[in-house]
Amino acid sequence: MKDLERPVANPEVVLREEFDDWAVLFDPDSGEAYGLDPVSVFVWRLLDGDHTPPEILEKLREACEDGIPDEAPEHLSAFIEDLKSKGLAGHAEQL
Amino acid sequence: MPEKEKKKERKIEAPECGYHLNQIYFYLTQGCNLKCRHCWIAPKYQTEETTWPALDFDLFKDIVAQGMELGLSGVKLTGGEPLIHPDIEGILDYLPETGLRLTIETNGTKCSPEIVEKILRNRSPFVSVSLDAPEAETHEWVRGVPGCFEAALEGVRNLVRAGLRPQIIMSVMRRNADGMRALVELAERENAESVKFNLVTPTARGERMAKSGETLSIEELIDAGYWVENTLAPASGIRVVHSHPVAFRPLNKIFTKPDGRCGIFGILGVLGNGKYALCGIGETVPDLVFGHAATDRLADVWNRNPVLNDIRKGLPSDLEGICNDCLMKHMCLGSCVAMNYYRSKDLFAPHWYCDLAREAGLFPPSRIRPGSASDAAAASR
Numbered sequence: 008m009k010d011l012e013r014p015v016a017n018p019e020v021v022l023r024e025e026f027d028d029w030a031v032l033f034d035p036d037s038g039e040a041y042g043l044d045p046v047s048v049f050v051w052r053l054l055d056g057d058h059t060p061p062e063i064l065e066k067l068r069e070a071c072e073d074g075i076p077d078e079a080p081e082h083l084s085a086f087i088e089d090l091k092s093k094g095l096a097g098h099a100e101q102l
Numbered sequence: 103m104p105e106k107e108k109k110k111e112r113k114i115e116a117p118e119c120g121y122h123l124n125q126i127y128f129y130l131t132q133g134c135n136l137k138c139r140h141c142w143i144a145p146k147y148q149t150e151e152t153t154w155p156a157l158d159f160d161l162f163k164d165i166v167a168q169g170m171e172l173g174l175s176g177v178k179l180t181g182g183e184p185l186i187h188p189d190i191e192g193i194l195d196y197l198p199e200t201g202l203r204l205t206i207e208t209n210g211t212k213c214s215p216e217i218v219e220k221i222l223r224n225r226s227p228f229v230s231v232s233l234d235a236p237e238a239e240t241h242e243w244v245r246g247v248p249g250c251f252e253a254a255l256e257g258v259r260n261l262v263r264a265g266l267r268p269q270i271i272m273s274v275m276r277r278n279a280d281g282m283r284a285l286v287e288l289a290e291r292e293n294a295e296s297v298k299f300n301l302v303t304p305t306a307r308g309e310r311m312a313k314s315g316e317t318l319s320i321e322e323l324i325d326a327g328y329w330v331e332n333t334l335a336p337a338s339g340i341r342v343v344h345s346h347p348v349a350f351r352p353l354n355k356i357f358t359k360p361d362g363r364c365g366i367f368g369i370l371g372v373l374g375n376g377k378y379a380l381c382g383i384g385e386t387v388p389d390l391v392f393g394h395a396a397t398d399r400l401a402d403v404w405n406r407n408p409v410l411n412d413i414r415k416g417l418p419s420d421l422e423g424i425c426n427d428c429l430m431k432h433m434c435l436g437s438c439v440a441m442n443y444y445r446s447k448d449l450f451a452p453h454w455y456c457d458l459a460r461e462a463g464l465f466p467p468s469r470i471r472p473g474s475a476s477d478a479a480a481a482s483r
Contacts, residue, residue, distance in 0.1 A: 023429075023468035027332075029353035031429055031468055038471075040429035042353040 014087050015056035016096050022051060034095060041095075047086060054096050060084065114173040118405040121414060122173030124368030125205075126165065129382050130190075131156045131182030132374035136209050137246030138232075139316075140273050143382045144306040145182040154182075157374050159189040161395050165372055166200060168400035176203035180382070182374060185212035194220035201225055207271075208232070211250050213257030218264045230269040230298070231258050236284040240277060258292050267295035275302050275317050279326060286338050296341035299330055304454055305444050306386050320458040324350065331355065347455055348434035349469045356433070366435055367414060370404060378403045380410075383440035390443060409449070413439060416450055423452035424460040427474035 017034075024030040028045035043051060049070065053063045060083055067083075068075050076082075090096035116122060132155045133148030134141075146154045166177065177197065184190065185208050194217070197204055204224035210231035221227050231254060234244040238251035245251075261268045270289045274282065282299065289297045301323065304312045311317050318326065327346040335342035348356060371381040372395060380390040392398075392407045404410070417439070418431040425436050436442055437453040445454055452460075459465040460476060463483050470477045 021472045023472075025353060025466075025468050027352055027354060031353065033429055033472060035472065040432070042357045044354065044357075 012098055013056050013059055014054045014091070014096050014098060016051060016054040016090075017094060020095050022048070024048065032095065034093070036094065039093075041093075050083065050086060054087070054090075056098075060087065114171070117172050117401065119411065119414065121367050122175075123169055123370060123400075123404050124173065124365060125176045125178060126169050126174060127178045127180060127369060127371045127381055128157060128162065128165075128184070129181055129371060129373050129385070130162075130179055130184040130187040130193075132385075133186070134181055134183045134209075135186050135211060135247070136183065136250055138209075138234075138273075138307070139244060139246060140275060140302045140308045140311055142303050142305040142308050143182065143385050145385075148182075148186060155375050156182075156187045156189075157372065157376060159192055161376055162189075162193060162372075163196060165395050165400060166197075166202070170200065170202075172401060172404055174202060176205065178205040178207065180207040183209055183212065185217060190217070191220060194224065198223045198225065204228070206230070208257070209245070209250065210254035210257030210268075213260050215260050215264070218260045218266065221261075222264055222266055227266060228269070229261055229266060230271050231261070232271050232273070233258070233285065233288075234272050234275075235278045235281045236288040237281070240281060243277060244273070244275070255292070258294060262293045267293055269296045269298055270294045271298045271300055273300045273302050274323075274326060275311060277316065279318060279322070282326070282330070283334060286334060286340070286342055290339050294340060296343060297338075298343045298345060299326075300345050301455065303438075303441050305383070305441060320455070320462050320464065323455065324459060324464050347437040347453055348430040349428050349456060349466055350459075356430075366417065366439055370400075370410075380443075381440050383444060387440075387444055389447075390440065413449060420450040421452070422448070422450050424456045424465055424470075424476050425450075425452040427471045427476035428456065428465075429469050429471055 019035055021033040022030050023033065028048065030043045030048045032041045032043055049067060050063055053066060064080060064083060067079065087096060114122060129143065132145055133153060134145040135148050137147050148154050184206060187193065203226045206221065206229045208229065208231055221229065233241060233254055235241040241251040242248055258268055272285050286297050302308045302311060302317045327344050327350050330342060330344040331352050371379040371384060373379055373384050376395045377384060378392040378395060378398065384391040390409065392409065393403045417435045421431055421436050425431055428434065436450065439449055442451040442453055443449050445451060456465060467480050470480055
């Protein structure tokens with residue numbers, strides 16, 4: 008994943024948030040549902056086609072009082088790639 | 103290489119039906135030494151003078167041997183009360199030779215140090231002991247036999263002393279619901295591994311309790327589940343689990359601590375009379391009895407029984423009602439097909455808990471599939 012790419016969430020996918028900051032992500036095409044932890048929800052909201060992964064990381068760093076782990080860039084990259092492989096995210100021109 | 107190691111090394115191909123038989127639930131006895139008013143199996147009361155059939159030990163061994171050819175990796179001994187089986191010591195001595203994981207569900211009253219020692223020789227033993235209150239009066243009101251509270255507690259202590267911390271299971275009903283926190287505190291003091299709160303299912307004796315108002319309403323059940331998950335469990339020093347359906351569990355628990363889901367595709371029941379069944383439900387629902395171990399080969403039942411194959415083909419796609427509209431259906435699988443069938447004579451009927459919640463407008467909206475009938479109904483409230 009290139010740092011300049013601006014990932015975007017599939018607009019057909021539904022995010023249903025719950026009281027404890029987790030959320031269910033539902034793909035109406037496949038009928039599959041996924042659980043997102045609070046950090047993933049935070050990232051999902053920034054998949055708007057306007058933020059690059061480094062920018063998302065920076066926002067995550069600002070939001071986390073205790074900082075973010077050193078592996079965060081790799082985790083973020085893997086998360087976005089996983090979303091893309093499931094058709095839940097892509098790049099603006101793909102959707 | 104020891105025989106056990108050879109078995110671990112052996113790879114079992116998937117049987118003809120495509121599913122390994124992972125675990126057999128042995129309902130070892132048709133009798134029980136207690137008279138629990140909520141029991142969904144409704145065994146006959148057994149005393150020293152009056153005994154009821156128990157699974158023949160040789161038949162047990164034969165079933166286990168056949169099961170291992172189908173991929174069996176564990177057995178659950180339950181009942182009735184498994185520890186009153188006349189050959190329980192032989193069973194516990196035999197099982198280590200098989201290398202199978204052992205799970206026991208017991209009322210604890212017969213958990214002597216000698217029995218515990220035999221349990222410990224098995225692979226990965228897990229024992230749950232039923233305690234329906236933190237004090238004798240209520241527990242014995244539920245279980246119907248004076249003195250059984252202290253006997254169960256002694257069973258817990260025998261297990262803990264031997265290094266095998268049991269899970270304590272409480273079936274929650276109107277009479278004992280106020281004691282849930284105190285039960286967890288007792289479990290902590292006794293150094294139990296965990297506490298699990300079970301629902302009283304509307305089956306057999308549980309059905310009678312529900313009709314007479316002795317069980318909690320769906321509103322009360324949902325409140326209790328929420329309280330356990332979000333207040334009681336986080337504050338407890340031991341693991342605390344609630345057996346409400348997956349749709350009612352916090353996502354963080356579903357994805358980090360998967361618990362208590364019925365492994366429907368990999369289990370089979372054997373009743374105390376030797377019959378094969380979906381599970382203990384076979385004691386009350388003849389449709390879910392699949393044959394007899396004395397006359398039917400286990401492989402034939404496992405691979406070819408039409409009910410089992412219907413379940414394999416139909417779950418979760420053929421689930422109905424709220425279960426069909428639930429985002430958790432792929433992991434919940436209808437929560438308990440046996441209970442669903444008991445209630446509706448339909449394997450894919452919605453689960454009673456979720457159906458009642460839907461009727462009351464209490465099914466979690468975030469878990470309903472967008473665009474489904476249940477979604478529309480929830481939106482119109």
